[in-house]
Amino acid sequence: MAHRRASRALRTLQSPRAVSNVVLGVGIVTLLGVLAPDLARRTDLVENMVPDVFPAAATTGSLAIGVILLVLARSLRRGKHRAWLIATVLVAVDTVFQVVRALSLVEALLCALLTALLISARRNFAARPDPRSRLRLLAVVLLGPVVATGVGYGWLAIATRGQLADTTGSERLLQALLGLAGIPGPIDFVSDIAAARSAVGLAVLGAALLLVALLVAVQPADGPHHLTDDEESRVRGLLAKWGWVDSLSYFATRGDRSVIFSPCGQAAMSYRVVGSTSLSAGDPVGNPSAWPGAIGAWLDEARSYGWTPANLGSSERGATALCKAGLNVLELGDEAIVHLSEFSLEGRSMRGVRQAVSRTRRAGVTADCVRVKDLAAETLELVRERADAWREGEVERGFSMALGRFGDPADGDALLVLARDGDGDLVGLLHFVPWGDDALSLDLMRRSRDSENGVIELMVATLCQWAPDLGISKISLNFAVFRSVFAHGERLGAGPYVRAWRAVLLWASRFAQIESLYRANAKYHPEWAPRFIAYEGPSDIPTVATAALRAEAFLALPTWLRLPGRKAPEIEPDAPAAGHEVTRPAPGRSPAVRR
Template sequence: MSASAWNSRPPLSRAAVARVVQLAGAFDVATAVLLPERHGRIAALAEFVPIAGILSARAATAAAGVLLIYLGAGLRRGKRRAWQLAVAVACAGIVLNILRGLDFDAAVVSAALLGLLIAVRKRFATLPGPHSRWRALTALAAFAGAGFALGLFEIAIRADHLIGTPGVEAWAQQAALGLIGVSGPVRFVRPWAADTVSLTTGTFGLLAALAAVVLFLKPGERRPVRTEGDERRLRELLARYGGDDSLGYFALRADKALIWAPSGKATVAYRVVRGVSLAAGDPIGIASEWPEAISAWLTDCERHGWTPAVLGCGRTGGTAYSRAGLDVIELGDEAVVDVAAFSLDGRPMRSVRQAVNRMRRAGYTCTAVRQRDLPPDELSAVTQAADRFRDGNVERGFSMALSRLGDQADGDCLLVLARDQDGQLRGVLQFVPWGADGLSLDLMRGDRTAPNGLTELMVVTAVEAGPSLGVRRVSLNFAVLRSVFARAEQLGAGPVLRMWHRLLRVVSRVWQIESLYRANAKYLPAWQPRYLCFPTARDLPRIAVAALTAEAFLPAGRTVGGPLPAPETALISR
């Protein structure tokens, strides 16, 4: 895509072609299922084609129509392989409509569709995934092989109920032809036995075709590859412009790829998940170069058929993405504490003050130290303790988490270490740099047997240590849909808002949305809005699944999500 703005709708001709293909598919299904059989034509055709072949062609026509309807979504995104399959199905439709009853009218429709697809072939050039072809062939062979083996086995166990003495070669033909819904040479004494074999082989044949098509059209997922030069340039940009966005440092995650503006002065960090290219936060670099970096990212999405989405960008980033053609909605608010104005005095801070005092009376102490200032053996002990404190086996986070602790390259990170009266480490909190004068909460690991108040003690220690560290602002966390909870508590809240609030409270029983908001609100932060950017509303379900997968709340491949964080540690689930 050469333009700097994302076209949230595909080109009209491409969208129109997709609709025509889907209408042609619906026409095939209707003519195969709903129209009455023309016995005169079938009788004439039966002189050349077996009745079983005619019936199979009728069923195959309906299946081809369903496949065309499915392919419409891929064509709308410009997928080359969707176009290739549509061409193949249109060719097959010409033959099938003739074989199922000399339906020349329907065959002409398929031929016209084929001509249309060939005429607009240049509009479908999205690059396929690097391994989708082999995965499709593997799935096709696996399901077909399993169906063939089961069909052969079912024939073998009924060998004494066969008419005549067909050999193993005839058995193999029966099982193989059954995969495509065609009757073979084997005849059974009991008709139900033949139906059983046909059902088994036909089901596996259909599964093989469906699995192969889905995998064939599945967008590829790029493995993030960074050179030393990319890493160096990114850290240089963060050193100069990292203060613009509290999420900037999280671009250093190993699972995020980088795409650069031609000048190299701005970049977008992203990860491809389930066909969605997820960027997080604002672009990094000089703001005047953001449009070029965003354009390069959107062009990459267009070439590969990925859906672009941005999680948690700020107001400035949201404006830049909006100008590039994406829709923007408010996703929630980030809690930012002003270090100079922070105090434990006053009634609003009573609960935090009591929690901190209770922990200190119990003998707990807390220290804040830059990672680079910890001796190697002590840093090793901290990372080991953090692993023990982790709730579950899955490291959650993507947009607002670094997902590593103790790396030598992260020497500027701030560690807050909580110890009990015996000097045992009971809690670890890590902040990443937010420019030269800010900190952004990354993770917290706490011993679940520690008294309540461990979280408050560590957070307050980090904020109170700010002046000595040259820190003016501390970003604690992100509260999804915070405004709904805040406005629902105000006098005069309307019925729609109250209903939305009740729904979110139900959802919070699983996702802890409300508890995370209240865990942030107790520190009286300033709330800064964060936004979600996306192409169109119909893409939101796909983006939601991709985002939950990236944040490790849904399984990705062989990775299975663990239990959700407990309320005591929910504050740190960035």
């Protein structure tokens, strides 16, 4: 029994998470040891036994290793083999540095034990390196010299022996910066030995920086890539047969997603790698009987790279398949589906919608439906310009339930509902993508801020009236996050937990307009179809949530920080993952829901 407990404890200690924590701790101890106040005294003892430059090189080397270990801890947590290899070599070298620089026997023993732990845990670090990243290389090139200069300055500020008494901080900073490239700096030393010690120490820092940059630069270029023409053709082939299964299937043709097929080729997973998360969206595309193969291929790839797999917006059927594959699922909200055979403006419950439509028509606003392929080029360009002008903010949002493009010839079967005022000027639009042969899924919903109250209701009602001629039986409208909380929390007899959760969401709605989105959809009396988020474990929730917000562009870099050539699509609808936004209306006007 004791042996089994010891074996279990060892396996736990050898796990990537535990090793990562130990490496992080050793990195901190290494940095603190170098900055210890009695460093100079211990260095004096070592210098009596070895050449003067050895302790300087070992000191700056330990500083560099400490910083690199802090950076590697995150990759080690993901089981990266290259991170394990670099950490093992660096910790072994630091074991020698700890002795050479200042007889740091405790730190040396700690590094030796960590080296043994890393070697024993080798089998747990098999994840491939991430594909080459311009952003990562740019960060190393731009931030690396800043960090290395800071480390060098700290060392020169602590190890002042050999510098003239009137040496200033700015001189030490410039000395550290130039010393990384082996260039003499402005500091005057009392002896050639002291100057050589400084030069060697800073050169070690520069070499460490160059090594890190080279390792990032030589990362492999293979791995997930944006959808190719051949892959898109295969996906569209699956959509032609199985596109009716899920209302979000068509969004798998987004150009910024990757796709991986099941071994039989009858199903595929559509996803994007965001940071260290492989984030898929919606159900797998294709034959449901082949979904397990596509999900398995996606999970195998994610784990081979050490990525965190997650899914955003799966249906109940897709969530069941993901759950059987080993993921946890959590209900995220509900999708509003309107069955057009049951839709009518008559009745007391539709009074609000009916009044809005009547008021808009009396104001001279009309609406009509047209396939994208039947639009004239100049009209298509006008719609594109207006949709862009009606967007709030500079950042285009959307990933899981948005197409991310508009007017592409490949999307000719997409349907537009256009609203025009009495002068024939465009004041609102709905853009739907195909959902099988007889249904539509909302991609984009926008209107002019100056448009008449009720434009959205008029466009929805018009589509419902035209549905028989278009061969459409149902439409998928917006996604309402945490819809059930609002629905249950306002009922008589709702429990304290539901009421408290509803109160939190009402407060959050002041910023994200969560409740107003639910209300905007509920007035059409739709069928509410639950949508889920899938993840591996509770500890992954913060990572997955951050990745989802980044994918949906709720977390985005400022424009001036984005890489050249990387821009948002021309029209990318707002993100449904956190609730579709509602544009703030002019006084006295109804909000326009944007998907």
